[in-house]
Amino acid sequence: GQDGILAGQKVVVTAGGTREPLDPVRYLTNHSSGKQGTAIAQAALDAGASVTLITSASLPATIGAQIVQVEAAQDMLEAVLEHSAGASALIMAAAVADYRPATRAKQKIKKGDDDLSLSLTRNPDILLNVKDMAQRPKVVVGFAAESENLLANAQSKLMRKGLDMLVANDISATDAGFGSDNNRVVILSKDGTQRPIELTSKEQIAQTLIELVASQLG
Numbered sequence: 001g002q003d004g005i006l007a008g009q010k011v012v013v014t015a016g017g018t019r020e021p022l023d024p025v026r027y028l029t030n031h032s033s034g035k036q037g038t039a040i041a042q043a044a045l046d047a048g049a050s051v052t053l054i055t056s057a058s059l060p061a062t063i064g065a066q067i068v069q070v071e072a073a074q075d076m077l078e079a080v081l082e083h084s085a086g087a088s089a090l091i092m093a094a095a096v097a098d099y100r101p102a103t104r105a106k107q108k109i110k111k112g113d114d115d116l117s118l119s120l121t122r123n124p125d126i127l128l129n130v131k132d133m134a135q136r137p138k139v140v141v142g143f144a145a146e147s148e149n150l151l152a153n154a155q156s157k158l159m160r161k162g163l164d165m166l167v168a169n170d171i172s173a174t175d176a177g178f179g180s181d182n183n184r185v186v187i188l189s190k191d192g193t194q195r196p197i198e199l200t201s202k203e204q205i206a207q208t209l210i211e212l213v214a215s216q217l218g
């Protein structure tokens, strides 16, 4: 068990794929179900932390966590900056959209006879904003979904985003990652350590990650 290893600590977790609105009825998103982030929130609760789960997913509520429901990347950014200031740890398992529709139509977009092109604008990078926070959380953990050059891309994300740890998913496999109950990851730490975790449940990965966060805090 992990009884009490995070007692007295505040942990903020993000989960799900953000929804980037196009008009009042349509949005762009991705296949993140929120399962991995929700499992991490549960593992942090089990370890005795006080937990805020910032989520764009619609999974059953995690009992005992403060739930902040968000839609788009912009909303998630604001919620992360507000709730993670001074926290012990921030764990960003959410799949945040890198782009959003450049305009959000006030009325439902009407269909015409011609093709329709969408113009997209860059979203802010939440972790880059966290890097510059006055009260940055003590331990900041990112995830990386990569379909090629897993370790090299993950290592450069760890550095660029100023992270303490990064959980790298190889999303080229179909039995793990987005939407699945299982995951296969390598956990990289800023000291250069690499811990591969073979295919296992998202709950098990969450527990291992929470143990590593606790040991970094302790």
Ligand code: PMT
Residues within 6 Å of the ligand: 015, 016, 017, 031, 032, 033, 034, 035, 036, 037, 073, 092, 093, 094, 095, 096, 097, 098, 123, 124, 125, 126, 127, 128, 141, 142, 143, 144, 145, 146, 157, 169, 177, 178, 179, 180, 202
């Ligand atoms: O939700 P599930 O179905 O359980 O699936 C879990 C998962 C595969 C979505 C999860 O394990 C995962 O890998 N999440 C991160 C996916 C992702 O968006 O990776 P990325 O390489 O695009 O982003 C790297 C990191 O930067 C992530 O921590 C992300 O939250 C963060 N980010 C990304 C974009 C952005 N604008 N701001 C960010 O902070």
